[in-house]
Amino acid sequence: MQIVTDRGCDLSPQQLEGLPPIHYVPMKLTLAGKTYSSGEDLSSEEFYRLLEETGEYPTTSQAGTGDFVELYRRLAQDDPEILSIHISSGLSGTLNSARVAAGMVPESNVTIWDTMTLSAPEGWQVEAAARAIKAGWELKEIIALLEKVRNLTVGFFTLDTMKYLVHGGRISHLKGLLASLLNIRPVISVSKEDGRYVTMAQERTFRRAIQRMAQEVIKAYPQSRKLRLQLIHGHNPAGIELLREAMENLVECEWLPPVTVGAVLGAHTGSSLVGICAGPAELADLLP
Incomplete structure (x- = not known):
């Protein structure tokens, strides 16, 4: 089973140590006339430096259905079982894009999970799922764990x-x-x-x-x-x-x-x- 998430998820490097790969759907950010792929060609540290230097307002675009389709298809070539864990559907349309895309990639078996939150609270759920996958848990056990972490956080x-x-x-x-x-x-x-x-x-x-x-x-x-x-x-x-x-x-x-x-x-x-x-x-x- 593979994990997909978005850049609304924040995890420290220490939390990622020893975990199976976590795949991020690309999300774009534009600042001072230049567009970046967050987390790939623009680190958090560099972003805040540019934000201060330019004094401009950045704009973002959520991950689209096509971004998810491309990612799901690529991952399904290795393992069709995908757990897609995302920023709250009350704050972003990202989860809906993931749901639509899942129906367009029949070679994959995608389970969508709404964290109902963002940032580190979202990260706690992603980390929990990754640790459970590493331990060999079944999907239903992982979903039950995610529900507990979501409710307690x-x-x-x-x-x-x-x-x-x-x-x-x-x-x-x-x-x-x-x-x-x-x-x-x-x-x-x-x-x-x-x-x-x-x-x-x-x-x-x-x-x-x-x-x-x-x-x-x-x-x-x-x-x-x-x-x-x-x-x-x-x-x-x-x-x-x-x-x-x-x-x-x-x-x-x-x-x-x-x-x-x-x-x-x-x-x-x-x-x-x-x-x-x-x-x-x-x-x-x-x-x-």
């Missing part, structure tokens, strides 16, 4: 500016304008009901938003004394250290290596993003 993020979210159409321009005028920093998550962004809190300063984010994590796991955590950022190492300190003042922490948000997501959030992926420490016991 939450993600939160905040940003020091909402201009990229507004420009990318990820929130209404009216809300973005009001937040800018009122100097509000939102704490944002993804709803488990519909897979769309939901504002959990609003604070007047970035530092207070980071502190509030830590509190929201604790609220999500009121019975847990120890949490499995991963810090997420665009290009904001100082911000994630503030969040690390805030979490360690509240709960016992089991840290995964921090992860940098990839260019396709970073195009809609900018370099200031600070976030966290969280689950109970027992979640690790579910993984093969």
Whole structure:
């Protein structure tokens, strides 16, 4: 069985060590008049450097049906069993493109999975599936594991500016304008009901938003004394250290290596993003 995912998935190099290959459907990003294939000819680090240097707004295009058809056909030549794990259908049309493409490649047997999230929370599900495949699990067992990881995992993020979210159409321009005028920093998550962004809190300063984010994590796991955590950022190492300190003042922490948000997501959030992926420490016991 082979895994396909998208560039909405963020995994640290350490998480990928020892795993079977993970195949990414190509996603395009245009910045300062040049188009890149995210993760292939543009690294996250290079993207944030260019973002700062150019001062321009990047644009992205989701993976199309043809991109999936090409990838599925190529992979099916080696193994027709494909598990395609993707960014929330509430945030992107990527999953629908995958579903249409699967029907156009009869030589493959594609199972589509909606993570109902993005970034590191999506990455946790991809990692879980890869580890299960390596351990020789059957498909039904892997799907059951993915459902457990999806249900037990939450993600939160905040940003020091909402201009990229507004420009990318990820929130209404009216809300973005009001937040800018009122100097509000939102704490944002993804709803488990519909897979769309939901504002959990609003604070007047970035530092207070980071502190509030830590509190929201604790609220999500009121019975847990120890949490499995991963810090997420665009290009904001100082911000994630503030969040690390805030979490360690509240709960016992089991840290995964921090992860940098990839260019396709970073195009809609900018370099200031600070976030966290969280689950109970027992979640690790579910993984093969």
